[in-house]
Amino acid sequence: MEHPPPPPPPPRRHVAVCAFPFGTHAAPLLHLVKHLATASPDTRFSFLNTATSNSALFTKSDPSSNIIPCNLNEEEGGSRNGNPFVRFIETAGVSFRRRMEVAEEEAGGVKISCVISDAFLWFCGEIVDEEKEKGNNLCSWIAVWTSNVASISAAFHTDVLRTKYGVVKQGIEGREDEVIDCVPGFSNIRVKDILDCVPGMLSETINSAFDQMTYKMALSLPKADGVVVNSFEKLSPTITNDLKSKMKLLCIGPFPSIFPPQIVTDKYECLPWLDKQKEKSVVYISFGTVATPPPHEFLALVEALEGGEFPFLWSMNDSNKGLLPLGFVDRVREDEAFGKIVEWAPQMKVLGHPSVGGFVTHCGWNSILESMVNGVPLICRPMLGDQKVNQRFIESVFGVGVGLEGGVFTKSGAIKALHRVLSSDQGKEMRRNVQVLRGLAEESTKQGGSSIENLNALIKLVQSA
Missing domain, CATH: 3.40.50.2000 (Glycogen Phosphorylase B;)
Structure with missing residues (x-):
């Protein structure tokens, strides 16, 4: 009689990955996590995301994988707002916290020691801080920005830009073509180029759900143990060096080179x-x-x-x-x-x-x-x-x-x-x-290149958690 194989040993460590389910944010995050999971086979990565987004990302189950899709309970907290984005923002803080607790139970009680999140999910830093204050094991927050260093710099300098060019002081009418002179690396960038990147640029206060989320993210990033950006250091060196002086920036890109698709089909020839x-x-x-x-x-x-x-x-x-x-x-x-x-x-x-x-x-x-x-x-x-x-x-x-x-x-x-x-x-x-x-x-992506060195530093950060 054949005996079933013994259950796998419990993971040595447990990482919660918190995805932003809109646009094309979740897929690049998963590409990064797949590399981290390969480098750390004794680590469980619980991928917390909406059911809709997870079903698109995880098209088939892989019992050997140490990346486990975990669907959020999206009905917890918040209003019944008809806008799915606003509803997600209203409920995200509660639903991610509770899903982390369930993920620990599903991992056999192995506590989460590190949170990797889309940078938009700024409250993940608060979760880590709260657990540290309780003396719990959770000790690291790594934020992942899937776009370029320019957009994150624009958000980070929100207060400066709103004060100088936004309606806070005098309004931008007639100044749209002015070149920005108060942010390092923006010497060829005009005011009208950044209006969609700076929270509240066109309003007296920062009101919308998206703007509030972006602004809170910008304020929180300097507290992160690592801020991963999908870029390479020599692409925008002035902006990169400025951000490195303000936060623990890790340029790990281009993602398409470092994490290329493993299977490429060409069904339409x-x-x-x-x-x-x-x-x-x-x-x-x-x-x-x-x-x-x-x-x-x-x-x-x-x-x-x-x-x-x-x-x-x-x-x-x-x-x-x-x-x-x-x-x-x-x-x-x-x-x-x-x-x-x-x-x-x-x-x-x-x-x-x-x-x-x-x-x-x-x-x-x-x-x-x-x-x-x-x-x-x-x-x-x-x-x-x-x-x-x-x-x-x-x-x-x-x-x-x-x-x-x-x-x-x-x-x-x-x-x-x-x-x-x-x-x-x-x-x-x-x-x-x-x-x-x-x-x-x-x-940057060759052995010894800046992106590979930053990727190795990220792996060490995850493994030391």
Whole structure:
């Protein structure tokens, strides 16, 4: 008679990972935690997240994994606000605390000794402080910022920026194009570039749920035992050095290089299609999953692609195809040389293909890094959050891309931007610049590079908890 295998020994240590379930925050956090879990196989990582987000991240159960998805009870505390984001913020402090207690029971009583959280979840630092005061084992809080150092610097300097440029003092009307001179590393950044990154910049008080969360995060980060940022030190050295003087900053990036996807499928055969195209001739288009341009801008981009005869690969959800002009999908399907529309593309592989000459993007930070490490210049259409300041760095600091005239797609503006990137001398200069940044990124991720050294320091911090 076969006997069942003995139960695994209890984990040596227990880490709670607290995810922010909106946008694209949770996935990069999980990529980081997977690396930490591999480096610390005797550690249990309880991944606390909403059920909806966890079901998307953990597509299949892995009994051998030491990362355990733990769903929050989202009904605890708070109001019955119809906005899921506001409801999450109202209940998060209570639901994460209680789920940590349950996670300890599920781990056989092994106490949590370290909390790794999305930086937005500032209250995790308070949880650690409260446990320290009780004399309990919980001793470390590590905050993870999945975007760039510029956006975290803008939030950190909220009080300075609101006082000098916001409505707190005199209002920004007529001052939108002023260059910021009170934050290190922002000498090419204008007031209008940071309005979505600085809490309460356009109001007398910091009122909204998102602004309050961001402001409390900025005040809390200097207390963290480590602040992980998805960047590398030589990308924005002035900002990085300033933040390092104020908090325990660990630049561990680019995430797409350090934590590349292990399995890449190409179910829509993007790569074979790209194999048939000329070198640096194709424009890749993707606006992410959170926000897309309005229908009239989709129409303008389509007219630019057709009028300028730019071959393209466009990754979009089926739900967004209704925004395209009537007959466009059929024309693309009938003329393979014209372009290709797919529901999903292996973005890193696509950007690394020699046929791709430009990337039309919403300026999400992970997409920017993926383009950067593959040496592809960008055409920017930011929509929300840190995307506007990201564009400004791309265009005016790094010199690796262009914005659109008026900030939105028009037929003539899109054609002009596509020509600049794909076929002009300025486009060649962008490609040279992005190759320099690509080299710096590669240098940071080699053995002895700054990102690898910072990653090793993070592993030691987790293992010493």
